[in-house]
Amino acid sequence: MDFTECYGDTCSAVALAAREGKGRRVQKLIQRGFAVDVKDNRGWSALHEAAAAGSAECVRLLLTAAVNCEDYVNTLTHNSETPLYFAARNGHLRAVKWLIKGGADINRTTNELSCPLFAAVDSGHKDVVELLVENRAEVNGTYSVSGWSCLHQAVYKGHTEIVRYLVSMCSLEAVDDYGITPLFVAAQYGHHQCLEIVANAGEDISLMINPVHAAFSHSVNDCNFGLYEINFKLIPVTKRECDRGEGKVSPVYLAVLSGQADSLRALLKKGYSPDAQSCRQFGYSCPLDMALWCNSWNLNSECHQIREITLMLLAAGAHVRMGIYAFALQGHVPEHLPLILEHAGLPRGDRLEELAHRAIGEMQSASFWLPLLLKLFTSACYALIGCRLEEAENRVLNFFLEFINWKTLPSSMLQILSHRRADGTWTPRKHFESVPVLTHLCRLAVRAAVGSSALSKTSFIKQLPVPTLLEDYLQFSDVSGLLT
Structure with missing residues (x-):
């Protein structure tokens, strides 16, 4: 030299x-x-x-x-x-x-863990790829920092013809350092043509890390072409233990997280559970929990999509955990509690008592949740207010009485009201001095016969053979604004 x-x-x-x-x-x-x-x-x-x-x-x-x-x-x-x-x-x-x-x-590799074949694949030069393979280039080698194969890189770049050429000789189940297969990469980046080529080449999808996760986590804002079709094709052949399996993450979570209502609808239609499993990876107890929190964060144009997802989960029978009730009582997003009550109603038995204690702890937002709960389940009033009758704010107490027959309260509660009136901490409305009007008593009788839970649903009310004015009256429209 x-x-x-x-x-x-x-x-x-x-x-x-x-x-x-x-x-x-x-x-x-x-x-x-x-x-x-x-x-x-x-x-x-x-x-x-x-x-x-x-x-x-x-x-x-x-x-x-x-x-x-x-x-x-x-x-x-x-x-x-x-x-x-x-x-x-x-x-x-x-x-x-x-x-x-x-x-x-x-097959000589560089310091960056690439090689001639990997470089040709990355750049999309199919004729060079074919020539190198014909001369015994290693097609199943692992390259790049993450240990991708040439097929990984081909589907990542969306080089359809190179993928079509490589699938006949590459290992379709090759995984990188994170256990990700080429099919997973194709789903993750929305390359539906590459995905179809790999899938049709004979890969046993059920043995893979779940590619449907990747498809659902791919943001619709970045690339929507054929994404729903990818999901629809992957669902039937994806390993189902991810649905509710312990330690797994259901694709329902990822559909919710990325705001993909169409993908979620497809999953639920194919039998995926709206409850899934507790997801420690995301920090949520269930998909509904995630949807409500996402709705709290995204107070913009994305809310409509999240609201649709929330409705979809509730309509599919998602279990409303106590933590979700408690979160909805806070009223950060006012539409949460009405949605939950419309589809799931109030909990029963011991859970109702627990909800009462949770509600008592949220008295600062009583003007939000009290009208909704009283309309839904009047007997819950005694649990929600009765145990705090001595402390309830004047306007809250008066509002509470509007939903019941104030003349038939238990003697213990009547005595508390009498003491509060005497010491000036409660000023009753004038009509509380008299027996409730007949229309109010009839309303209470109808609600007792039909059930407050049913009458809380607008769809049920609309089916009743009563005038629109009475529909509103059955839902206490005459007192709804008294607490604001």
């Missing part, structure tokens, strides 16, 4: 001519005795320059002039890149042919 020559272009005269693809000048310089193996400050020789530029003629001349062709053709840059790597990456088919003929190491 000649270290005596100084080059202003940081590369030798031969390398500069090769970079510019000037074959005749390269030939003349060689004939005049200029060295072909001088490297620049990147470790590039003239052969690297010729290969990168795609000058097949310069490649041929340089290989012919080399003292040891096999060593020269495999010379490395400081990043361990060979001339073949550059030619393959840039899609220079003729240069690749000459380098292979000169004895290039097809």
